[in-house]
Amino acid sequence: MIVPDPGPISPRFLTQDDRIAIGDGLHAELPVKEIAASIGKSFQSVYREIQRGSKPNGRYQPWWAHNQALLRRKRPKAEKLRDSEPLRTTVREKLAEKWSPQQISRFLARAYPGEPSMRACPETIYRALFAGLLGRRDGKLRTGRTRRRRQRRGVPSPNKIKNMTLIHQRPAEVNDRKIPGHWEGDLIIGRGQGSAIGTLVERTTRYVQLIHLPRGWKAPQVRNAIIMQTAHIPPQLKRTLTWDQGRELTLHQEIEALTGFRIYFCDPHSPWQRGTNENTNGLLRQYFPKGSDLSIHSARDLQEVALQLNHRPRLVLGDRTPTEAMKGWLTGALTS
Structure with missing residues (x-):
């Protein structure tokens, strides 16, 4: 029997051409x-298609x-769930209690073993x-999603x-x-991801440089801001810069060419590889609370915050300040 093809289907599924x-x-x-x-x-x-679609004699x-x-x-x-009101009611109640579908399924197996x-x-x-x-109100995931996310299981995504x-x-x-000159960098993001501030911290001295991003934090804006706002740093203090794999540094090769930094990227979801920067970002949240609008802060505001941090004694530096630690290596524009 030949079953009529209903027409276009989701790209998640195999077509007849795929099977051919x-x-x-x-x-x-x-x-x-x-x-x-x-x-x-x-x-x-x-593999699943071959196993499921082969004839009894094993031929596909x-x-x-x-x-x-x-x-x-x-x-x-x-x-x-459409035909069973008791089942539908139970699932709806558990969803309203913020249970996940996996938790609900296991609960049903325990609560109704013989049904x-x-x-x-x-x-x-x-x-x-x-x-x-x-239902709309009760039938909701904890994430609030009402549509299925597109799945790409098993398909490697490009970098x-x-x-x-x-x-x-x-x-x-x-x-x-x-040896100073090795920096870690990141962004702290404001309310609704509508604003950001770049943070650079030198690993040896814990010296902080904040990057003002008044025009947004996409790759071109971040590139321009880093190039312009690190121009005063002496070349011998611009050895490396370590960042996470955020899209804001897509133009990293241009940043390297125009600043002298050699840029390295952390592994995905590995913030501990930038531990100094993560610690500094935590200190900065005292000045820039989470959920606040960061666009209200001017370049002068950022300079004042960086000045305070750089003049705050740090236990890791033997109670010296980052500015004092930096002066031990170099005198110049950075220590003003």
């Missing part, structure tokens, strides 16, 4: 990962596999929620920033903190 490409690849004895790359799908999806025939997929997609049985009609897997709950079967040099390639002398 899989069949051709298997016939040519190509590796599954190579087949997956040729159709833009994850190799896990292709794309037209037969596509026909079976269409039969499965029809789902002649009604949705479980299959009162069981639902997390995906069933998600589908019912996104279809509006659980956000091209030509990054990772922190593992940074010179060993940076870790020793014996």
